[in-house]
Each structure stands twice: as C-alpha cells, then as structure tokens.
Amino acid sequence: MRAIKTALFVLCTLPFLGMVMAAFGIAGLSLGANPVEALIHEAGLWGLRLLLLTLAVTPLRRLSGWNWLIRLRRMLGLFAFFYVFVHFLSYAVIDQRLALGPIVEDIIERPFITIGMAGLLLLLPLAVTSTNAMMRRLGRRWQQLHRAIYPIAILGVWHFWWQVKEDIREPLIYAAILAFLLGFRLWTRQRRRVAHAVQVRSASAAGLERAMSDLRASPAPRK
Numbered sequence: 001m002r003a004i005k006t007a008l009f010v011l012c013t014l015p016f017l018g019m020v021m022a023a024f025g026i027a028g029l030s031l032g033a034n035p036v037e038a039l040i041h042e043a044g045l046w047g048l049r050l051l052l053l054t055l056a057v058t059p060l061r062r063l064s065g066w067n068w069l070i071r072l073r074r075m076l077g078l079f080a081f082f083y084v085f086v087h088f089l090s091y092a093v094i095d096q097r098l099a100l101g102p103i104v105e106d107i108i109e110r111p112f113i114t115i116g117m118a119g120l121l122l123l124l125p126l127a128v129t130s131t132n133a134m135m136r137r138l139g140r141r142w143q144q145l146h147r148a149i150y151p152i153a154i155l156g157v158w159h160f161w162w163q164v165k166e167d168i169r170e171p172l173i174y175a176a177i178l179a180f181l182l183g184f185r186l187w188t189r190q191r192r193r194v195a196h197a198v199q200v201r202s203a204s205a206a207g208l209e210r211a212m213s214d215l216r217a218s219p220a221p222r223k
C-alpha cells in the first residue's frame with residue numbers, strides 16, 4: 001500500500017511539476033503565447049480531473065472488489081483541492097495581481113467565476129477536515145460534510161461549461177463522466193434501500209410466523 005501511495009503521490013505531482021518547468025522554460029517546455037491563461041487552464045483542468053477521480057473511487061471499488069482503492073481517496077481529494085487552489089492563485093495573484101476590487105467584481109458579476117468560487121469555498125472545509133483526528137472528532141458529521149464532494153463536482157463542471165465560448169465538446173465529456181458517477185451513486189443507494197426494505201419485511205414475516213407457531217404450540221386458554 002505504501003508503494004502504491006508513493007506512486008500515486010508522484011503521479012499527482014507530475015502535472016504541477018510540468019507547469020512549473022513550462023513556466024520557467026525548463027527542458028524546452030513552454031506555456032505558449034499566453035502563459036497566464038495556460039496556467040489557469042491547466043491547473044483548473046487537473047483540479048476537475050482529480051475531483052472526478054476522487055468520485056470514481058467508490059464505483060471502481062464496488063465494480064472491481066478492490067477495497068484498497070478506498071485508501072487512495074483522501075490523497076486524490078487533497079490533490080484536487082491543491083490544483084483548484086493553484087488555479088485560483090494563478091487567477092488572483094498572477095492574472096489579477098491581487099487587485100481585490102476587480103476580483104470581487106468578477107466574483108459578483110461573472111456567473112462562471114461565482115460558481116467556481118462557490119466550489120472552492122465548499123472544497124476548503126473538506127481539505128481542512130481531511131485528517132484522521134478530524135474524522136474522529138466529527139464522527140457521523142464527517143461523512144455528511146464530505147458528501148459535499150458531489151455538489152462541488154457539479155459546480156466545477158458547470159463552471160467549466162459556462163466559461164467555454166463555442167466548442168462545448170470538452171466540458172460535455174466531463175459532464176458525461178460526472179453524470180455517470182452520480183447515476184451510479186443514486187443506483188447503488190436505491191438498490192441498498194430496496195435490499196434493506198426486503199430484509200425488514202422478511203424479518204418481520206419470520207417474526208410473525210414464529211409468534212404464530214408459538215401461539216399454536218401454547219396450551220389453549222381455559223374457558
């Protein structure tokens with residue numbers, strides 16, 4: 001498990017390393033004619049990919065039976081946050097030069113940025129509470145809080161879709177993957193509900209049968 005986690009860590013840092021190398025022109029890499037835009041786009045795309053990958057862990061585990069996959073989920077989620085944060089910093093620090101007025105104006109007036117900001121703000125408490133200590137401290141509330149990953153992914157895809165001008169093919173692919181993951185989640189939840197209802201019904205039927213046979217076995221009351 002340690003080797004798998006190390007490999008995943010290295011894999012998840014590679015895009016960032018690529019971005020840094022391209023920014024500094026190392027090994028012939030380049031961010032192209034518009035480096036700031038390229039940086040914002042690259043970090044945003046990796047943030048979204050890792051968010052979807054985090055969501056894919058449970059379906060993959062269920063379909064493959066590889067329960068160890070669950071132990072990679074936290075790292076994937078934290079890297080998703082990391083890339084979304086780099087995306088936000090590239091926008092706020094490099095593109096807007098920390099000009100608070102224009103940033104606030106953008107957040108209020110450009111709906112796709114409003115949606116993105118909502119995603120980032122929702123992602124923040126998940127990253128902060130991702131430690132084992134927090135998991136223990138929050139108990140059941142931890143799981144409820146971390147279900148926010150679904151609306152966050154919806155906001156992420158929505159944000160992507162809205163900022164595209166003409167060709168919606170790329171956001172459409174992300175939307176389709178998200179729809180599949182959400183559909184899988186709803187389907188398994190429904191299946192679990194039905195299985196639980198059947199279990200309750202058969203348990204109560206068995207209980208009733210036992211009570212009836214007890215009644216039959218017991219001596220008839222005297223008149």
Ligand code: HEM
Pocket residue numbers: 037040041042044045047048051084087088091107113115116117118119120123152155156157159160163
């Ligand atoms: C969950 C949070 C977020 C996700 C998953 C996300 C993801 C993305 C993606 C995938 C793109 C498109 C990249 C491309 O076209 O190649 C994008 C673009 C962009 N995002 Fe985000 N983003 C998030 C939050 C934010 C926030 C908080 C801000 C700023 C306040 C922001 C500002 C931008 C900007 C300025 C663009 C480029 C728009 C353009 O080029 O016209 N995003 N984002």
